Amino acid sequence: MWRYTLRRILQAVPVFFGTTLLIYAMVFALPGDPIQALAGNKPVPDNVLHTLRERYNLNDPLLVQYGKYMWGLLQGDLGENYTGQSVSEMLAGRWPVTARLALTAWLFELVVGIALGVWAGLRRGRLADTLVLGGTTLVIAVPVFVLGYTAQIVFGLHWRIFPTAGADEGWPASYLLPGLVLGAFGLSYVARLTRTSLAENLRADYVRTANAKGLTRVRVIGRHTLRNSLIPVVTYLGVDFGALMGGAIVTEGIFNLPGIGQQVFQSIQLKEGPVVVGAVTVLVLIFLLVNLLVDLLYGLLDPRIRYE
């Protein structure tokens, strides 16, 4: 177990360098000149453009740029964006927002998703099951921006239950609605996955045996069936947590939450390599960590799975 964990952590090192180089190269390959774009339509003298390009190493070839960036990174310096803001400061202000949003969404997925799934799975083919399946299909079919703007206008503007936008009210008030919108897809997916998985397993031999032994319904479901049924669900929840951290671009935009997703989106538009790489690097680390946690969780869920 510990050796396995250590090995996984060591494996993360080349993954880390590979992904950062890849991201850097992708941003580098984007067309256009970020410095010219800063000025937009207004005239900027060549010497100013030149000075700024020199300042941000934009005249260097890709590998030299990446090398300079990495050298700074290893000393704990994330560099600057093209308006001279320190990237670490930019991101430091944004991580808490994204973390709160992603966790809120993730908790919705976990609690509501699994609960709905269990409810439907235990009543397979009955009204509850049909409701859950129908409802989740609908949610999955609706694009997130439609869901987001609709929720914002109905719950925020007309009914005034939640604030319409912004992070000013803090957690949880500002995050419940965007969290629900962001988690809606995953929630539906988790519910369906749980329901199907549970319904399958309820027909397995070992469940019949447990029932025959006269175990209580709660024990049969909770201890035996659900544990097995949750393996695919936990896998999904783990992977999705990373996606929620980095993929909240649309939701953050609709609800005006100054988070990481929004920053990455803006920085890609502005070709700000250091910002994109800085943000994505942290995301990669989170992905790696969550994946490791998920793999270790399997062992808890299914004792037959052992890591050597």
Next chain:
Amino acid sequence: MTGEKGVHGRAGAGLAAVLLAAALGLSACGGAEASGDGTFVVGHSEPDHLVPGNTTSSYSFDVLGGLFDNLMTLTADGRPVPLAAASVTSDDQRIWTIKVKPGQKFHNGEAVTAQSFADAWNNAAYGPNAYEANSYFSYIEGYAALNPEDENARPDGKTLTGLEVVDPATLEVTLNDPFREFPMLLTYPAYAPMPKAGLADLEAFEEHPIGNGPYMMSGNWERNRRIELVPFAEYTGPRKPKNKGVTWKSYSSADTAYTDLRAGRIDVLQTIPAAKVPEAKRVLGDRFLPRAMGTIDYLGFPLFDERFADPDLRKAISMVIDREGINKAVYNGAYHPADSLLPPIIRGHRPNACGDLCTYDPAEAKRLFAAAGGFTGTLELYFSNAQPTYEQWMRIVANSIRDNLGIQDIQFREVPASEYFSMLSAREEKGPYRQNWEADYPSPQNYLENMWHSKDNRMGWTNEEFDELIEQGNRAAGDREAMARYHAAEDVAIREMPMIPLWTWAGQGGRSERVANVTITPYSTGLLATEVTVG
């Protein structure tokens, strides 16, 4: 087997609890809801810089306008009048004497003197600082020395030779050439003064600008969230705030800002997204604030491409553009079809200066097109992806060219916004391209010289007559004489038509019920925040 919980209790909830605790451990940010304290909230996009010389962004101007008093400001009809200056005078339009009003203070208590202006301008004009508004100081003598042609050379000095601080109240400015609109240029936000403390620590200044204006910062710039301004108690100028402060709140989505306006969470929004305008008119009623703007769209031609060399061809294309039809179809009829190279809000705009050449007339267009010998090859139309409306009207223009002039092979070239201007600067476009100009200050010279003058127009158009007329206008002492020269220059540009004027933008804003006296000017002064009353 007893005593063991289900997995849900152990792994799932346990993990969730840990993460939840982590989330709650992160401190939440306090709210700044619109309340009854006499302050109001405006929604806009995030500024890029708050050091005055280092930005040309209107979102930065929003904030800088309250923090700084420039030497001059603009009246409602676009005339320059003294603000921090007692007077700005010149006998020859080249050497300007500026008298600074006595007794003005920066927010940190420093006195505002002629030196404060000289220091700020030198800092912005110094090439190696690479300030965004650097070129706005090119009128002043000594600019070239601070910005050497050779990109690797270091400038010799650090100051503009054309700036001389005669005494604390007097600044003498020598320009490279006579320039009558210099007082107008002084209204541009880059020309704000800076205190010594700010120049000593520019990074701290960026987070917490120290100005001489009616408002001062309350706390630091909260990036991507808000900037709070409160009245400056020792302000002696004419713009005393009629409210207890203004908060500029950042939005990344215009739709969301508009929703917040409807929810009463912001009090003023200067720009309602085009798609929401019909609804806004209905919902906001008298709180809907339409206004004229100084931004005008053009269609430029790459004259370095032989196929566009004949003015008749360019006029033909101008005359198959149904400006009024496009205005109705794309802009809800709110825009103003161009009848001149200048927007109507500019003093010196002549209605119908462009006459028939800007009027939809397919028959005459066909005649001109034939006279020019037609067009061969592919007609490529360039525009950026900054707004969906660009493509909408480009398609209408293309259809009209196809139907009326018979050019069948038309291609659209939609270029990412970040790439668009580099492409135009490198002259890589192979056909007509969209571009616009927004007034730095409301003078015909600002449009004509920046967009048509041989030294820096994008079309590659050279015309000595035009250049000469602009220079004569810049030298002219009298208003009437200057206007006559600018108009003559405009006539030359219309006659040659290297760039077609299309339409002037209209702005659509809105306000909440809490505020009144909301005025949004079409100039760089923007929203007159000090005038807003909260009740």
